[in-house]
Amino acid sequence: MLTKFNQIIKNLGPGLMYAGAAVGVSHLVSSTKAGAVYGFLLLLFIPLIHVIKYPFYKFGPQYTAITGKNILHGYHALGKWALFTYMGMTLVTMCLIQSAVTIVTASIALKIFGSSLPANYAAIIVLLLAAGVLFFGKYSLLDKVMKVVILTLTVTTIFALLSVLFKAPGGFHEAEAPIFSFGNVKDALFLAAFLGWMPAPMDITVWHSVWSEEANRSSGKQANVKQAMFDFKIGYIGTACLAMCFLALGALVMYGSGEAPSPKGTVFAGQLIELYTDSLGKWAYPVIGVAALATMISTTLTCLDAYPRTLDESVLILKDEKEGNERKSDSKNIYRGFLMLTIIGTIMIFLFFMKSMGQLITIATVVAFVSAPVLALINYLVMNGKTIDQEHKPTPLMKTWSLLSISCLFIFSAWYVWISFIK
Template sequence: MTIYKNLINGFLTKLGPGLLYAGAAVGVSHLVQSTRAGSMFGFDLLIAILIIHLIKYPFFEFGPRYTAATGKNILHGYQKLGDWAIWVYLLMTIATMFIVQAAVTVVTAGLFTHIFGLEELGGHTPQMVAAIISSLVLILCFTLLASGRYVLLDRLIKIIILVLSITSITAVVALLFDNPGHYSNGVTHFDMTDAAHLLFLAAFLGWMPAPVEISVWHSVWSESKNETEGKVTSMKEALFDFRVGFIGTAFLAMCFLTLGALVMYGSGVEFAPGGAAFAEQLLDMYKQALGDWAYPIVAIAALTTMFSTTLTLLDAFPRTISMSLELISPHRFQHRINKSIYIIWLLITIAGTLSLLFFFMPSMSDMVKVATVIAFVAAPILATLNTLAMFDKSIPEPYRPGKLMLAWCISGLTALISCSVGYLWLM
């Protein structure tokens, strides 16, 4: 037993930023979008999960690869292209961070609301309840980040992802042997000629497995780990850590799609647009698969997963913005010396998010749709910046990707640009 325990501990200690990546990725794209895809189209979009992971893989890998090659985060690679590249990233981040943070936070709030029975809180409307719970979630996140930051994130994510993975895999296996089988009630198949289906596909793939900017966050977390440990992680270790997280999120996306397909596809029941109602339906899927005993375990796993996503995003936005400002104007913004810049942007992110939630919030599903579609359209821009940074001649030759990876990047960029243009034309 001691040998197995040591092996597991040794394996987990090798994982850090890769699991932070997984903690940020496994959230709305998996619990919401993947289960919804399965409930609407069965297994039709399973292949889409595989394809989008293949298309985006190089651009996600370049984050940790750049840090392993240079010891610095990939924002320094952007700077080598010119300050314009930093400004592009900075403006895109500031323009989208409030809606992205709001979309993730309101899903987390929905889980809190349902699990703790807060639907009738103060007699307010469901939208106001969601906004109030969201504000409490963000205050808790602020407290944790202001006191712990990277070390705290690193420790939390390992436990959270492990619990969710075990419960989700167990639920899928149980359903494969005993599922409701609603197919006699009539089913809908994905139709490439149906505009509504294509619009859903864009929203589904926008955050699958995550928005491309997560590659920058991954690189920043990798740099933070190097600073904490006082050494630069080797290329072999960095890529192993990344691939475990990347492959794991792909597998979990397929698990959630399978849950939606086996429990709700053809049942005539659609997922509710509200956060609390959606959370109830999601958790009932696990209860139906595993029994009442599993409800508290799955509820904790789902809640902690979404909370970890909220936490990691809330850390990533101010951290990367403050680093970007330091690169553009190092004398004015000294991020590593003056930590108050991080706190200021943390407060700005929270204030902007709460403004959306209290004054402009539509339904949870609409907010998620807007955030994911923005990520879908913007993906080629950040993918191009990552490619240019990674193939820069300043990267040491042994660490620079080869011709095969370059061809992979060109193919992926072509696909992403074509999809973005096609979506805009369809709109």
């Protein structure tokens, strides 16, 4: 039994890389705040948005399993417009999203170590340390770290939630029934931010495909569709369950307590860790603190790796270079160039454009929300395009599911624009 479990864990790779990128701001921050502010009112939105986005998240690793190449090759096959659209969206959002995940990481670190260093300077230090790891590191290192971090956080989160649920009924805070209105600008903006990065930005569909290709290259063998889909579903379903756990913890521990989620990073980091210590005991503070910090470090690393890596792949595809030492050398230089661009842009945000963690996260998640339907449509066109054999194209059910989901994403985006800028 133990041997079989170890084999399953060993076979997991890109799916846990996906989880490492997804379980971050959307879970630790947004899901917890959703529970703290609205109780369980928004709980059903988590499985709903996962159902809506499922086809497009699935298409990334599925494309690699079918073709042996990452999905950016499919973008290029549609026409340069598709690849340029992805590159343009990435260049616009990468520093903004990177700054959001890094500032959360830095805030948790400051809280744990009790430092009075300004959050933006601490975030710069975290960013540079992460960049150092990626500058000299390899995919295999990220893969190993992710398995430990994600499994540790999952176990501690489920254990904390069970501890809260088994408390005496009288131990929960009493409060009036939560109120949410789609016509209320504040509620609508929160929902857009909440769903925009749930479970992660749509860019992660491309990241997953690129990681899958890299995993195949590292292992020396290509995962088949069945293996790739099992790996994907573990990460996708697992992160959905974790998001609901975080929302439930926020609802059970913070909602109705009179303590509102703080917009200040270090203060909210303390509130987050207290969610666990209130249910598990003070002894859990260092354990949970380290787990939360490790989770956000993994998110910082995976995001910082994904943006340069996918842009690197895009440039190489456009140059139509052949595999070989020349390509590998050129790839390393391009990757490091985009890595430096991401670092410099993110540092500029920390020094000159950061007002508060809350505003930064909201902007990043809403940008992800609005751009999601565009990338979803491109993924759909790729899977129904000329690079996929007829036998591997989506089934009629999956096509209908995809088209309905794309329609929902466009409607959600239009609704957000209307309520934010027109109403």
